[in-house]
Amino acid sequence: MSPLIPYPDPLPLPAPAWLLEALLVVTLFLHLLPMSLLMGGGTLTVISEFLGRRDDRHRRLAHATARLLPVLVAFTITLGIAPLLFLQVVYGPLFFSSSILMAWPWLSIIGMMLLGYYGYYWHSFQFERLGRRAVWITLASTALFAIIGLLFTSNMVLMLNPARWEALYRGGRSGLQLDLAEPTIFPRFLHMFVASLALSGLGIALLGAAKARADKAFGGWVRQYGLRWFVTATWLQFAVGFWFLASLPPSIRSLFLGGGAFETALLVAALSLAVISLLTIRRWLSLGTVTILGTVVLMAVIRHRLRAAYLASQFDPGQLAVQPQLAVFALFVLFLLCGIAAIAWMVWKFALASGPRTEL
């Protein structure tokens, strides 16, 4: 065990660790959806904008997806707050340490988020006026969000590797100790990135299916085009995912390859659902969507098991002192239900409204 891991907070956790961790995994899954649509959607918008210079269908598609990007940023940030909150309360000693080592890159995420977000808004409001220059704004914003993703990967890996902290801290207290040399960071980032392309392809296919009701030819093309991305990226994921798995430390890797019954079962189930999705999606779009969402849920759980495997014998949340704040937790559940109801009511009213179609 690394002697650098800070002592746990002297105050007890306000809920058992398992509850906070369960919420962490659930809210992370919710964050992964808009996050993937944002990362992949930004990338695919850039591609369609370039292709749209010659192909009008791509121009129309880029116009439609570009308008969704600012809203996706808002969803990604909002749904990202909750998992980060639960992560910090349970894993604070690890998370704060790794964040401080890379303080400047970590803090720069805020600035990049702001720039990238405004870039998408600018692009969305001035799409027609910007003309051919528009694509460079999407490209810049998308690149910023990709860097943010890489920094997140780096920090999430560094917090699991206390053994790497000392060498970094020896480099100074400047908060510039960005650790990109760790061998799992790039495959891990690429794994997430390729997943985002697949999910965004699926998102575009669903958009096409919805558009097909009004414009059969265009909608049908969008659906086919999106599915092509989904299928290609998902097949590619088998290679990237395997590379990520191969890059893990042997003792951890073996857990997912038969060493741990639960971990192996999770991985097999996730991969099976992905294969089912690939085989069925062209014919039954909704079945393929549900099964791949099942894969994402399982992957969120696998990710959590991976974290536990890294931290085994170093940091066990189950050992932390607990003094539950039951009443406040109950209040949270109550407000959560009210909040979901309020959002559902507004979205329902918006979807049913008869006014002119100012689409999001």
Place this chain on the structure above:
Amino acid sequence: MNYPVWEIPQIGGGMMIGLIAILHVFVSHFAVGGGLYLVLAERKAYRENDPAVLEYVKNHSLFFVLVVLVFGAVSGVGIWWSIGLVSPAATSTLLHVFVWAWAIEWVFFAVEIAAAFVYYYGWDRLDRHTHLIVGWIYFIAAWLSLFVINGILTFMLTPGRWLTTREFWDAFFNPTAIPSLIIRTMVSIALAGLYGLVTAAAIPERRLKAKMVRYAAGWLLPASLVLPLGGVWYISQIPPLAREISMGGSPAVMIFAGLSIALSAILFIFAFFGPFQRPQHFNLPFAFMLALIGLSVTGVTEWVREAVRKPYVIYGYMYSNGITKREQEAIQREGALAAAKWVTTREVREDNRQEVGRNLYEIQCASCHTIDGFNGMRFAVKGWRKEFIDFQLQHLSELKGFMPPFMGTEAERRALAAWLADLNPKITPITEPLAQRTVPPIAVAMGGAQAAD
């Protein structure tokens, strides 16, 4: 001490948080009051059946979305990011006490964001009634998120009975929670007017401009009446030392506290005699000037609120450097290096005093001080002998009431004193014999250069 240290040259960690926080406060309070402004102005447009007013509200809502949803939301995340990097121990405390409060605040935030989108994209799509309800949902959710965060913020200065009971409700409904909530609500309404003045001043058409300028200026008036009362109530509830610091104990803090009151008064007087009385003469530069005064008020007030909390980050529980009062005695006995995690040495020897001093500076001083910049140590100890520094360190909390005591063994304290003394070059006494005179005294008096030839 439990965590690694991030040294920010020149400005230091506190200022880093402050810069982000001040901008966030200026926008996030607008996010609350601005929601009310939108619905009430929209309702006004329907009641008066004035399509021009409605058009203004629509344009204002775009401005609102771009300022609040983007800058407000991201800078709020920015505060959270920066406090974790600069004060991880305090952030961890707040998370352990308030994680469910934060989770509740997150729910309100999510509703707020969703409502703002539906409101903005729903202008020509939803019927009037539904659109107004969405606006109200926005405002209520935004105010509730202020309600929650206000409890967490005020806890840091006045944890009240929580110090003994460790009960969530004592922490949340602490002595300054309600007066602070009143102040922040009023500030939100005033800021809604201030931002409204900016968009109203930009209206080209004269009649509409005069109407909306006067309307927006009116939003500043309730705050001018209620804020002084809320302020007095708030000040009556803060710890005596905090009150003394702001009322003369520390000249800089007193000046800033005075500025907060003076600038607020100037702002309200200008708003009353300017846009409220003579809306037709109001223009965009004037609006920006008022907004700038508003930002300055926010800046100095938040700075004072932070400054009076010294020597604590959580009053009576944790010092500014992240060390809790409970740990204090053990550290005094066993030594700071023994208790710390991220230090390069654990023992004090004759040959490693520099290293020890530097480590102690990092874990006990660097959260408020820099070496050469803000609150710079090199300047603070300039001309002080090692023995004098050591004396100061022994009586820090008595000499400087807003500083935590030095915590560590005597050997550690001496090492820190030696390191601090070595920040400045030694002033060695002159022992050489006096120089011989080569120029006659009369020549010097007549002017150096020629005489020397």
